[in-house]
Amino acid sequence: MASPQIILYTNPNCPWAQRAHIALKELGLPYEEVFIDVEKPREDWHLAINPKGQVPTLSYDGTIITESGIVAQFLADAHPVTETGTGTVSKAGLLLPLNSLDGAIQRARIAYFVDACVSKVYPVLVGIIMNGESHNTSTERLVDVIEKDIEPLLALTSDEGRERFFGGSESLTLAEVLVGPFLLWIFTLVKTEYGVLSGDLVSALQIRAPRFESWGARVVAHESVRHVLDEEWVGKSLKGRWEGAVAKRKSKVEE
Template sequence: MAAPRIILYTNHLCPFAQRAHIALKELGLQYEEVIIDLEKPREPWYLEINPRGLVPTISYNGTIIPESAIVAQLLADAHPSHLLPPSNTPEGAIKRAQISFFVDSYTSKVLPVVWASHRAGTPEEKSALAEDLVQAIEKNKLEAQLYPEGSGSGPFFHGSEKLTLAEVLTGSFLLRLLSLHKPEYGLLAPELPSLLEQRVPKFLKWAQAVIQHKSVNHLWNEKLAGEKAVARLKSKH
């Protein structure tokens, strides 16, 4: 297959856009990037490309596709690999559904608590939300989803030795989850890492393995991302 022509409209500080970068890196695909300045109103040419005005958007051989999860899915489907099994066997279809449910659990049940903690005004509120966050991981059985009985011995989803789409779609959020409790940012409660260690150690170990992977962290600039996140919150208050 000829290499596709890929243009990614992106911003390196956006965790959604990072999903596309992680997929592209893990699949070894070359691409051009166009950086969109999110501090300014979107220009008309970009609104023609993506009427929502958000990043990321991909142009894949000239076809425009917006939305990070859809972009990552397109890349994984167009370039079959360890990220996702084929959908045309019952086993493959089931694994894909399990990955989707895991990502849905993280983004719809855990992530909103993380964001609530970023916005919380006092250390007491942040501590209460750290507890809620751990409870969301427990209640939604993320550890059992990650490593059900019969899993392999690798660090990733279902014991895979290599990244899967589950990690592509959560990795950028895990980078933030495991950094933004530090005092210089203070967006999450300082005790969060020890709570995760005590109550959901398999989840924490998985998250640590994910953020150490080069495909996940190759664009990560903790200081810049942390400081921007703090500044953005301050500007809203």
Template sequence: MASVEVPKIKLYTNYGCPWAGRVHIALGAQQIPFEEEQIDLKAPRTPEYLAINPRGKVPALAYNGEILTESAVIAQFIADLKSDGILPASGTPAGALERARVNWIVGAYFDNVNHQWNKLLAAKTDAEAVAAAEAYVQAVVKEVEPHLQSAAPYFDGSKKITLVEVLTGPFLLRLFSAAKHGLVPSTLVPQLAERAPKFSAWAQATISNPTVISIYNEDEVVAGFKERIAKARAA
């Protein structure tokens, strides 16, 4: 019997990093085994790690010794390792269209919505936070909600998570954790539920998915947010 060569995959990661979280979710969803090494982001990067990723950031992925960096690039690579997992295969009009839809909504979320989140955490006063929360809701309503009409429970009616949930999941987890712990205006989640019901249902399904939450440590994330908010308010 011919032996199947198993690729050697090593993920350089830090569990507190949402960008690295994307890669854990992609590997989990595609059921691809891997080794991992935690990179301490509180200390200067070692020369060994800078040789792997000269930018010093996580995630980085070694695939049979070839290094890939940037979470979106790595997640796309993992999607392409096995067809019809988190992305449909390319090469057919239906597959090509679905892949275009996926790219579109991920772009809309990160170009128009996610930066509102950073503004929200950087607010210096309650009034600024309320304005940033409203801007976040408006961006979701305008940019994302119309493209989630067929979500059930995942993007475009998928019964398993897709690249959309892989790339947005770590950020959705953080949004709802911050709301649960009273770190953002209390209007945020109810306003999303009222004005962006499809987004809200889709986000709840995403943050309840076992693969999406596999490495998520809510306590650490909440502690980090508290520190960030306190610094922004003190500045």
């Protein structure tokens, strides 16, 4: 079977677009990349492909797929895992077999998990950056929401001492694809050269949300996830926004 012709209209620094990059890398699919400058008005040719002007947009043998979660889900469904002759699952996809009850259960659990991360953790993270929150406040807020809403959902990420991915998978699942870009933010912003998040965040997570801390570190170290990160750009860009918000808050207090 010939490889599909894939064109990805993207901005690699956008965390939503990074979802598509991670999925394509993990699936080993070749693709053409067309850069979209999200800081400028969209050109007519791009709006003809995606009227919303968003990234990512995927052209798959001429069929247009939009919205990051849908793009990643489509790629996983179009390239499902297969059973090998030994009864094990080959690393040819991101989900359990598509036509099985176990696969359906896994996809439901992944959907719930990703929704929890995007609706609970991501807003807190963005709020910290845009509001210039102090290290003490931001650490407490992040750890609280992760401990309450995310940690219980990661019960199967270890098995008899073996570290695994979501649901006990030995390879990446759609959960890591969809959440990975935001984990990259967290584990970048705690570094001392950026300092948006406190260095104490990791130790606090190790105590109160050890599954998340261990799982998150594995995810951001994985090549399929790691390759999308321009760490200097992310660190300096988000640090600049956070410092600007800190200065704005300080000026209001002094008025």
